[in-house]
Amino acid sequence: xxxxxxxxxxxxxxVTSDNEVRLSVATVDTPQPGEREVLIRVEAAPVNPSDLxxxxxxxxxxxAVAGGSDGEPTVTAPIPEPxxxxxxxxxxxxxxxxxxxxxxxxxxxxxxxxxxxLGRTVGFAGGATYGEYCxxxxxxCLPLPEGADAVDGASSFVNPLTALGMVETMRNEGHSALVHxxxxxxxxxMLNRICLADxxxxxxxxxxPEQARLLRDQGAVHVCDSSEPTFEADLVAALRETGATxxxxxIGGGTIAGQILNAMEAAxxxxxxxxxxxxxxxxxxxxxxxxxxxxxxxxxRRFGFxxxxxxxxxxxFLARTGGEDLARxxxxxxxxxxxxxxxxxxxxxxxTEALDLETLQRYARMATGExxxxxx
Amino acid sequence: xxxxxxxxxxxxxxVTSDNEVRLSVATVDTPQPGEREVLIRVEAAPVNPSDLxxxxxxxxxxxAVAGGSDGEPTVTAPIPEPxxxxxxxxxxxxxxxxxxxxxxxxxxxxxxxxxxxLGRTVGFAGGATYGEYCxxxxxxCLPLPEGADAVDGASSFVNPLTALGMVETMRNEGHSALVHxxxxxxxxxMLNRICLADxxxxxxxxxxPEQARLLRDQGAVHVCDSSEPTFEADLVAALRETGATxxxxxIGGGTIAGQILNAMEAAxxxxxxxxxxxxxxxxxxxxxxxxxxxxxxxxxRRFGFxxxxxxxxxxxFLARTGGEDLARxxxxxxxxxxxxxxxxxxxxxxxTEALDLETLQRYARMATGExxxxxx
Numbered sequence: 001x002x003x004x005x006x007x008x009x010x011x012x013x014x015v016t017s018d019n020e021v022r023l024s025v026a027t028v029d030t031p032q033p034g035e036r037e038v039l040i041r042v043e044a045a046p047v048n049p050s051d052l053x054x055x056x057x058x059x060x061x062x063x064a065v066a067g068g069s070d071g072e073p074t075v076t077a078p079i080p081e082p083x084x085x086x087x088x089x090x091x092x093x094x095x096x097x098x099x100x101x102x103x104x105x106x107x108x109x110x111x112x113x114x115x116x117x118l119g120r121t122v123g124f125a126g127g128a129t130y131g132e133y134c135x136x137x138x139x140x141c142l143p144l145p146e147g148a149d150a151v152d153g154a155s156s157f158v159n160p161l162t163a164l165g166m167v168e169t170m171r172n173e174g175h176s177a178l179v180h181x182x183x184x185x186x187x188x189x190m191l192n193r194i195c196l197a198d199x200x201x202x203x204x205x206x207x208x209p210e211q212a213r214l215l216r217d218q219g220a221v222h223v224c225d226s227s228e229p230t231f232e233a234d235l236v237a238a239l240r241e242t243g244a245t246x247x248x249x250x251i252g253g254g255t256i257a258g259q260i261l262n263a264m265e266a267a268x269x270x271x272x273x274x275x276x277x278x279x280x281x282x283x284x285x286x287x288x289x290x291x292x293x294x295x296x297x298x299x300x301r302r303f304g305f306x307x308x309x310x311x312x313x314x315x316x317f318l319a320r321t322g323g324e325d326l327a328r329x330x331x332x333x334x335x336x337x338x339x340x341x342x343x344x345x346x347x348x349x350x351x352t353e354a355l356d357l358e359t360l361q362r363y364a365r366m367a368t369g370e371x372x373x374x375x376x
Numbered sequence: 377x378x379x380x381x382x383x384x385x386x387x388x389x390x391v392t393s394d395n396e397v398r399l400s401v402a403t404v405d406t407p408q409p410g411e412r413e414v415l416i417r418v419e420a421a422p423v424n425p426s427d428l429x430x431x432x433x434x435x436x437x438x439x440a441v442a443g444g445s446d447g448e449p450t451v452t453a454p455i456p457e458p459x460x461x462x463x464x465x466x467x468x469x470x471x472x473x474x475x476x477x478x479x480x481x482x483x484x485x486x487x488x489x490x491x492x493x494l495g496r497t498v499g500f501a502g503g504a505t506y507g508e509y510c511x512x513x514x515x516x517c518l519p520l521p522e523g524a525d526a527v528d529g530a531s532s533f534v535n536p537l538t539a540l541g542m543v544e545t546m547r548n549e550g551h552s553a554l555v556h557x558x559x560x561x562x563x564x565x566m567l568n569r570i571c572l573a574d575x576x577x578x579x580x581x582x583x584x585p586e587q588a589r590l591l592r593d594q595g596a597v598h599v600c601d602s603s604e605p606t607f608e609a610d611l612v613a614a615l616r617e618t619g620a621t622x623x624x625x626x627i628g629g630g631t632i633a634g635q636i637l638n639a640m641e642a643a644x645x646x647x648x649x650x651x652x653x654x655x656x657x658x659x660x661x662x663x664x665x666x667x668x669x670x671x672x673x674x675x676x677r678r679f680g681f682x683x684x685x686x687x688x689x690x691x692x693f694l695a696r697t698g699g700e701d702l703a704r705x706x707x708x709x710x711x712x713x714x715x716x717x718x719x720x721x722x723x724x725x726x727x728t729e730a731l732d733l734e735t736l737q738r739y740a741r742m743a744t745g746e747x748x749x750x751x752x
Binding site for chain 1: 429430461462464465466469471628629634647649650653654664667673674675676678680681682684685686687688689692
């Protein structure tokens with residue numbers, strides 16, 4: 001095994017009291033694994049929407065400016081005043097970035113779980129995967145199956161377990177079908193494959209005709225395009241057919257969560273039903289797990305009183321999930337890593353390239369079909 | 377017992393396809409109780425906010441017009457176009473009105489529970505209490521204690537069980553303190569008395585200084601006035617002191633639900649806490665049980681991902697509550713009917729007077745401190 005260098009390069013994000021975010025590639029000491037930790041040489045780490053929030057701090061990247069030197073580049077971008085209110089706790093703290101990745105375990109603590117991973121290529125979840133090396137807990141490592149490499153395993157945590165978590169949540173909370181927004185995303189296509197395999201009716205909501213086509217080409221049965229004038233009627237029809245009363249929403253801002261609740265209510269209350277002043281007694285739920293749209297959530301209430309909107313995140317879901325169930329989910333991810341849970345990357349970039357202005361403005365867009373992979 | 381007349385007078389509300397609501401006092405057959413029903417001669421029925429939604433159909437009462445004859449008055453008022461969308465299921469159906477009331481059981485079905493109530497003065501929940509007679513299920517009747525009359529018992533269901541239901545929900549869902557909006561309402565003052573008696577910390581949110589004074593005069597410890605420039609800071613301070621992570625909101629429209637969630641999060645995350653990209657992991661919940669403000673609910677998200685907003689209604693709460701718990705709650709209402717659960721009425725009106733334009737415009741305002749009692 002090659003020697004581990006004493007220092008390494010790592011991407012950092014800093015919010016300053018001047019209302020700016022400052023990105024840099026820092027040279028820092030390579031960390032040493034504790035007893036129950038492993039050190040991974042990171043080979044690939046995806047840029048997920050959940051990483052961008054921390055990395056870019058909702059700054060206006062169209063006004064980003066390059067700085068630093070060739071070897072130590074920096075980028076600064078202004079953060080709008082209203083956004084700063086929610087970032088005061090970050091000011092002055094250099095944050096590491098990157099929620100997941102894959103690489104080779106090059107050092108391990110003394111514990112048996114850690115030692116068992118030494119030399120293995122693993123997918124893993126951490127908080128600093130945009131760096132040459134990264135510590136992880138063995139619990140958060142998935143040894144990759146025969147024939148899978150680090151690129152295959154880079155996205156083996158966040159999207160696969162989020163998609164499986166949605167289906168688990170649906171079953172645990174007594175629903176029998178799902179609605180998903182931003183459904184043409186990498187995560188959305190993964191959820192579509194799971195639902196097709198598991199016979200779970202899924203209503204896919206997208207925002208553009210080409211996204212609808214992409215999903216239909218992948219076998220999606222119910223696709224509703226919010227840019228179509230018939231969107232609300234299409235959604236009611238799909239909800240009536242599937243009986244979906246649970247939605248996962250990546251958008252989070254604007255009217256979509258309320259539109260889904262209203263469409264669910266319209267699907268439940270048929271036109272010839274007797275009038276009930278409080279609406280149907282069927283519980284309708286939207287879980288918001290993203291914030292693609294930063295505007296406030298706006299709920300126009302025509303959905304009675306049996307409803308809920310709430311936050312949903314992977315980490316608390318995993319914390320609530322028992323060991324046996326979690327093992328079952330991870331087993332499935334490992335077994336179907338290059339099929340159901342395959343991710344496709346359009347661009348591979350180095351840590352330094354991540355600070356190139358044009359590249360940064362491209363991955364900041366989170367465009368459908370585009371996905372970046374950091375190769376530290 | 378006096379003879380029961382074959383016909384009786386009853387208030388009706390009709391939504392027409394001309395976008396109007398039409399109120400009338402109809403003469404209808406007096407109903408006969410089924411085996412498990414009782415017939416009550418209604419002596420008093422309160423006008424609750426929950427009655428007004430059905431009665432007035434959100435019409436513009438400032439443009440109401442009187443009609444009919446002296447003995448059979450009618451009122452019509454235009455319904456704004458956007459409101460009509462949620463009322464299509466009502467068009468052409470004459471609706472009875474009045475959720476609760478009190479009176480004497482004058483006839484009873486053959487069942488033992490029904491017979492046991494014959495001749496008793498009871499508080500009761502129904503759907504047609506704005507009439508001279510009304511059917512009810514014995515399960516929804518509360519025999520009034522010695523010394524209490526129909527006026528005392530008229531509001532013995534909706535507000536008392538709603539207020540108790542909030543405290544029960546708080547305990548069942550693992551919270552230890554409460555927030556309440558529109559807290560100077562009849563219901564709010566009742567909740568304040570319950571929380572003082574039970575040592576439940578309560579944060580009262582009101583919209584005017586005189587409402588704050590009224591609650592403080594009744595012993596309320598935490599009162600936050602949303603008309604004050606210091607409102608948000610006051611709310612955070614009260615939430616930090618009480619630890620409240622559950623709110624019941626009667627307003628429902630505008631920014632208040634989101635403001636409460638943001639203040640809860642600010643109270644939990646102290647300024648010196650390390651930055652967490654997903655916010656605190658303490659679940660923060662707002663239940664919306666009213667619609668005093670008809671605008672959309674607008675959530676400005678600075679409260680992380682551990683949150684929920686949802687509908688809450690008395691009827692499903694009662695359906696979820698076991699028989700023993702329900703008996704305990706009803707017992708408490710009966711025992712404290714003229715103290716904790718006392719309602720005060722500023723005006724008593726007949727069925728005909730309910731259709732007097734000036735009177736109607738007054739009770740439609742739902743002004744703090746004003747409460748109307750219908751005496752059919």
